[in-house]
Amino acid sequence: MGLCYSRNTSSVKDDEIPVEQPSQTPRLASIPQSPVPSEVNSYASSPFQSPLPAGVAPSPARTPGRKFKWPFPPPSPAKPIMAALRRRRGAPPRPRDEPIPEDSEDVDGVGGERLDKNFGFGKNMEGKYEMGKEVGRGHFGHTCWAKAKKGKMKGQTVAVKIISKAKMTSALSIEDVRREVKLLKALSGHKHMVKFYDVYEDNDNVYVVMELCEGGELLDRILARGGKYPEVDAKRILVQILSATAFFHLQGVVHRDLKPENFLFTSRNEDAVLKVIDFGLSDFIRYDQRLNDVVGSAYYVAPEVLHRSYSTEADMWSIGVISYILLCGSRPFYGRTESAIFRCVLRANPNFEDMPWPSISPTGKDFVKRLLNKDHRKRMTAAQALAHPWLRDENPGLLLDFSVYKLVRSYIRASPFRRSALKALAKAIPDEELVFLKAQFMLLDPKDGGLSLNNFTTALTRYATDAMMESKLPDILNTMQPLVQKKLDFEEFCAAGVSVYQLEALEEWEQIATSAFEHFEQEGNRVISVQELAGEMSVGPNAYPLLKDWIRSSDGKLSFLGYAKFLHGVTVRSSSSRPR
């Protein structure tokens, strides 16, 4: 195994040039603060960017007042991540083309001349707003303070993100800007989303007018506190992050760049509201879709993103990284080069032993671990995280979880044998886990104690924004037709909505499975042939020898092992040709 670091270790890999760091350790607390304050954001020298390997773009790298040793403006995070991936796999860098279309230059013509950079946005920015000083900077442009000159916002201060058209060098990068604006607009209503006001353009720039967040970035607050948040304060932050994330995930939006630089406080107050910003890397995702473009920031990137098949769970990983940092002041996955960080993300287990972890509550630790699970199927969703015991007393307000829709969908489409296996499992779900399912059941507003398709439709409609129409999540309802006649009571809803993978990740899994099998023996287990079982599992004849071991020779029914394996199902990799 390569060099994997957690926390205070650091070392240099030979294949890449390490970036100079102000400190040899990734520990936030030891990083000296920049003495240069600014009225809007107090920028500190950031340990999040200085140890970044060349090429990984930390968004605030060019923020005024921040010290960094990088002579060049940072490129998009997407490109360098891909380049490093290719190096890891030992493949030669491709000579000309760019791996990620978003940033490939001139796909539409020489010098980008044929690109239509007209967005159809309003043109009279200057007439409406008086521009002030810069408050932040990113790789596409910068953000300024501004004041409305007329209209109902007259006199109000706002933030204007100025995105340079000169940097839009491909049709796809133009599409990215269009999508960013569309997303900001559609998601704007939520308490923890930055409020969108307007968008303008001229020949040089696109101007996104939004609510001014005067409290600075979450990153700066972490630094100002010496890198570590007391649990109570960390909870307050995370509830807000999760509430925003549960909201946009339900809209079918993946953020893909969640990190402390992309959360801003509305004011300098200790209890200021936190807002998520920067949907520049975000995308809509259909319910049955997996994304494959590798984008994000190295320290926060989920393993399945590096494996090029991911969905909303990737954001949950990033929130796990943020939680880890908030609680202990160190990064869970650290390396001085991009490759080293990726190796860590893919293979290393974060350190939960060193100080301050022994002094952190067991539920807090459990919370972080359930987010930093490398298997995305075992990771908590945002809605689940809000229902986790660690946050429950924060009264976070629960939100409908779209992952429940996906699970219910596959339940109602499953074979009767599989459904009875899941019904038996539902009887063994620990009370702690039932809390979440009960909340989801209630959010679906059961009629006469049960749920039919109508409930699922109405609930989704209640939360729908324009973003949900774009991501086409409601399409899932067309595939849930069996629920027209059927009605799920709470017990069956649990069988439908429970995630086998998540239960498997629990320490008590052995007990849960044992107890579930007892129920299954009473009301679900039956004689089943190897052929029939293979059909149930959608595997071919070469799996017969293996499946034979799952059936008891005494009575021809599933054994305990067989039941547990049957619940788990075959994973894509081991399906048909290579069952394990």
Ligand SMILES: Nc1ncnc2c1ncn2[C@@H]1O[C@H](COP(=O)(O)OP(=O)(O)OP(=O)(O)O)[C@@H](O)[C@H]1O
């Ligand atoms: N609404 C706002 N209020 C105050 N400051 C803001 C606001 N929006 C952005 N900023 C500041 O500007 C910085 C850059 O904004 P943003 O992250 O949206 O730009 P970007 O060009 O997409 O950057 P990146 O390089 O991270 O992709 C933020 O980190 C923040 O400091």
Ligand SMILES: [Ca+2]
């Ligand atoms: Ca940013």
Ligand SMILES: [Ca+2]
């Ligand atoms: Ca961005």
Ligand SMILES: [Ca+2]
């Ligand atoms: Ca894309």
